[in-house]
Amino acid sequence: MSTDALSVIDWTPTTYGRAAAGGSVDEHLIDVYQYAARAGSLAPNALGTVARDLGLPPRTVFGAVAELVELRLLRADAGPGGVLVPVAPQTAAALLVAPAERAMYRRRDLADRLQERIAALAGPGGQAAHGGAVDVFEGVAEIRGLLKLAADVCRRELVVLRPGHEDEELLDELFESCAGALDCGVESRFVLPHRCRADFAARARVKRLLDYGAQIRTVSLVPQAAAVFDRELAIILSLPTDGGRPTARRVRDADVVGFLVDMVDQLWEGAATFASDEPGYANEVADDLQRAIARLMAQGYTDEVVARRLGMSVRTCRRHIAALLRNLGSVSRFQAGVKAAQHFTIQDAQGASAG
Known part of the structure; x- marks a missing residue:
């Protein structure tokens, strides 16, 4: 990353500085970030213009830009001008939080492993006490x-x-x-x-x-x-x-x-x-899916519950149910469920006998 822009505003990055650790957000940060988002970039040597446009003291704008860089909401462009470009909040959060998350979980994992070793030294009772923890x-x-x-x-x-x-x-x-x-x-x-x-x-x-x-x-x-x-x-x-x-x-x-x-x-x-070149449902998959739908229908579940149980949209589920009703010539959902369950049970029994 180019540091030209950072040197112009006389700012040195600190991984966990005031901006990263602070709980509240200064309104000036929001104003400057939104200004950068509208403009598409900020030229470090033109921050005085930004200050005039926002009606803020130049020192306030310089400080806000420094914090926005620290929060990864502004980054120095690699181009010759070294301008600062805005970064999407989600991307900035990932860049800033990921290292802290990794460090936190490594420490936590180390603590767990130390506890396991100590429990093992304490004998079977200590080992069991820790091993059952969730x-x-x-x-x-x-x-x-x-x-x-x-x-x-x-x-x-x-x-x-x-x-x-x-x-x-x-x-x-x-x-x-x-x-x-x-x-x-x-x-x-x-x-x-x-x-x-x-x-x-x-x-x-x-x-x-x-x-x-x-x-x-x-x-x-x-x-x-x-x-x-x-x-x-x-x-x-x-x-x-x-x-x-x-x-x-x-x-x-x-x-x-x-x-x-x-x-x-x-x-x-x-x-x-699963085969990547397989278009849609294969025969065995379609049969298995219809068995699952039939079992749930036979228990009297609504379309919404059947769809949720099988992890599909209600619209897709209703399409499968309609196909079952047509194939079995059933009048009601419950009747279709019972018929389908009996149909697949007979099929399974015949398949087992043939095998």
Whole structure:
């Protein structure tokens, strides 16, 4: 990054200075940032003009520019003029917070490992007392940092359960933090819902995972969002549907982690392999999806509940239900559900006999 602009305003960067640590935002910072956003850039040798336009003392504008640079909301352009250009708030937050998050989680992980060693020295009682502990994390930033740290130290195997969810962007943002393990060539398995096969955006995300070498299979219903690292650490996610804060539970207990891995292995055995060149649903996938819809319809669930359980939109779910009604010649949803459940049960029995 060019430092010409910074030298003109006589400012030296401090990674965690007053701007980074402060809790309140000066109105002058907002005025100067909005001015820069409107203008597209600020020339350091023309800050006097900015001061006149805003009706502020030059010293105030110089101080605001320095803090905006420190907050990563302004950056020095690499061009010959060395002007300062505005940065999107989301990008600035990521640039400023990421190093602090990484340092925080490394310290936390070190503390956990020290506790484990001390508990081991204390004997079986001490080991069991710590091993049964579950740490709870709240908020996107904390969970993202937790997953990233776990992925960075993962060396043998990564297993991910990725259900369908109303807030797809939130789920993708969290699991994107596991990319470090894929970058290192760690063997990775992802269990996803069938619906990701028919959604264009979801297929694009899955294709990227395949390009990284991940193995992917799909099932009708993924019961829980979770990731398991090296069969030693599990992170179980709880994602709200009412706009609340997501939570994560970090578990190191060998029995709980082993149970989760066994559950994933069972899902994996019965899941359908995802092929990037496969258009939409294959026959076995379509049948499995219809079985799941039929079971939920037979229990009297509404379209909204069926869609939520299977991680698809209500509109898509109703399209599948309409197809079932037509194929089975049913009058009511409940009748279709019962007929479909009986139909698939007979099919399964015939298939088992033939095998």
